[in-house]
Amino acid sequence: MASSSSKRRPGKEPMVTEPPSFDASKFRSQFHEGRYHRFMEAKNVIYEKGLDLREGEYPIMRQITRERRWELLCAPLTDISAVMIREFYANAAKENKNSAPYTSYVRGVEVSFSPAAITRALKLRTITYAEPSYEARLQIKNNPDEILQGLCMENTDWERDSKGIPSHIRRINLTPVAKGWYEIVRRSILPTGNASWVTIKRALLTYCILHGGEINLAQLIADSIQEMADSTSKSKGLGHPSTIQRLCDRANVLFEDEDTTKVKKGKWITKKSMEGTNEEEDQEGVVAPRQRRSQREEGRNQAYDAIDMSQLQRSIEELSQQLMQAQQGQNQLMQAQQGQNQEGQEKYLEPHPEFMEQFLKEKEEREAWQHQMEEKQERWQQQMMTQQQEFQAQILEGQKEQYKEFKESYDKLYFSQVKAREYSHTLYQWKNVHHTMGEVRHVQRMEYDENMQARLEYLTHNLPTLNPEIKPFEQCPEFLAKQQAKSHQYTESTFKRLEDFGLSGLLDSVWGRRCPGEEIRDYSKTGKRKKKKGESSSSHDH
DSSP states (O other): OOOGGGSOOTTTSOOOOOOOSSOTTTOSSHHHHHHIIIIITTOOBOOOOOBOOOTTSOHHHHHHHHHHTOTTTTSOOOOOBHHHHHHHHHHHSOSSTTSOSSEEEETTEEEEOOHHHHHHHHTOOOOOOSSOOHHHHHHSOOOHHHHHHHHBOSSOOOEEOTTSOEEEEEGGGBOHHHHHHHHHIIIIISOOSOOSEEEHHHHHHHHHHHHOOOOOHHHHHHHHHHHHHHOOOSSSOBOOHHHHHHHHHHTTOOOOOTTOOBOOOOOOBOHHHHHSOOHHHHTHHHHHHHHHHHHHHHHHHHHHOSSOHHHHHHHHHHHHHHHHHHHHHHHHHHHHHHHHHHHHHHHHHTTOHHHHHHHHHHHHHHHHHHHHHHHHHHHHHHHHHHHHHHHHHHHHHHHHHHHHHHHHHHHHHHHHHHHHHHHHHHHHHHHHHHHHHHHHHHHHHHHHHHHHHHHHHHHHHHHHHHOTTSOOGGGOHHHHHHHHHHHHHHHHHHHHHHHHHTOGGGGTTTHHHHOTTSOOEETTTTSEEOOOTTOOGGGGOO
16 A cells, blocks of 8 residues: 555645736736737827816707716726726737636736626616617618708719719718717727718717617617627727726726826817817827827837937038038139139220230130039039938838848747747647646555555454454454564654655654654664664664
8 A cells, every 4th residue: 555645635736827928916817918019019099088168058959868878988087097097908808709708807806898888887768759869760761861961961962883882971061069979979989990981870869869769878888899709800999998987996906007108098078179170180180190109119129220310311411511512612712712813804904905805705715614523513412312212212121121020030939939828829739737636646556555445444343243253353463463563664764765865854854743753763863763662772783
């Protein structure tokens, strides 16, 4: 039978676990951390706008806000961390089809963005209308002219596709009230970065807000958040920052990053902004993302390039300007001197006509020579500019090559890290399987030992009954004495071997726990086993 000291008792010694290979304080799993670095970290957060109308300005908008209980929706929060919003969206992504929807994770706290949670956060209520709901209008065939008359000014038509089907409306053609509600729709309900085009879906939603129709706002926001979280497009923005902040506050999320980037604060919707054309804002969805992408690419190139092109360009331009200024000054000085000489010579040659012809001929030759020098100077300047452009092109080409090499090396490093994490995760799982199998084998061995012990006890108790000449085990002390002598001899030989190798001192801390029935030796001082109380010295002199 194997010694019990060589086995790990179940429930006494915990299994060795490895720390997770991702930042568990910020992300739910390695999958969600990867989504943050690959998609969410560089995305733009679409800021929200609220209504800022004075008393008496467009009372219909105030009435709709109170009737639908959209006071919190139309008064979004402004002090919001963009990092928290991106972490929220990264953890809200579904890892597979069986993942629970409408659930995210922010700094160790699970945050629900289900329709019920959004209803509580925005304090919404359900209102019934006689007109068709927004969801019903999406299913039925609507009259485009009716929607156009309810949202746009006169003499306005749909923008149509190549087949003549209505596709969108120009935002500039909306009435002031429709323009104000469309800002709420495109920033707080169905977020989009395109401010100049009103799609059919958003036009229907704006029409329902103005002319009646039930809108399941909580379901729309929840589906919009889930769709943006599952999206792998790097150009699509992240919306609903104010609603997400309210959900995190209700879940008692503590976000303590002091140097975090804040979501941009936009100007609220006023009477002036609703009645104006705001052409700059019309181009926000088209121009701003391109500018932001170009700025990010330029900043990344400047960080990776070994040569600062802006400083080099400025130095070359300064040198060219200094050279041209010096040449202009020299030409002016030469012209002044030549003018003075010509005036003096003309005064001197006026009474001497015989020398006048020769003077005019020399003057023409000098002017021709000066013209040739100016042409040479222009060619030299043109050559210098060409060389400068070639030099700049070479530098730009070298920077592109450096950036390409750096990006390739970075991608290789990233994929190698991903493989290493996958390997560590697989190894960790196999270690758990190995420990689990060891536990199973240990339990099976204990059951086998218990079964064998029960069999032995059965034999020792039943043999005297079957044959009275066989003595019970209790009446045969010589067998126990022989076994104890063997055990004692084995223990002595083990002690002797440990003493020969100089390892006897290691038994003092564990011998009493492993063999409490045996005598404890004190090897730290004498190197001999301590005697039992009442034991003579001759009993263990072997």
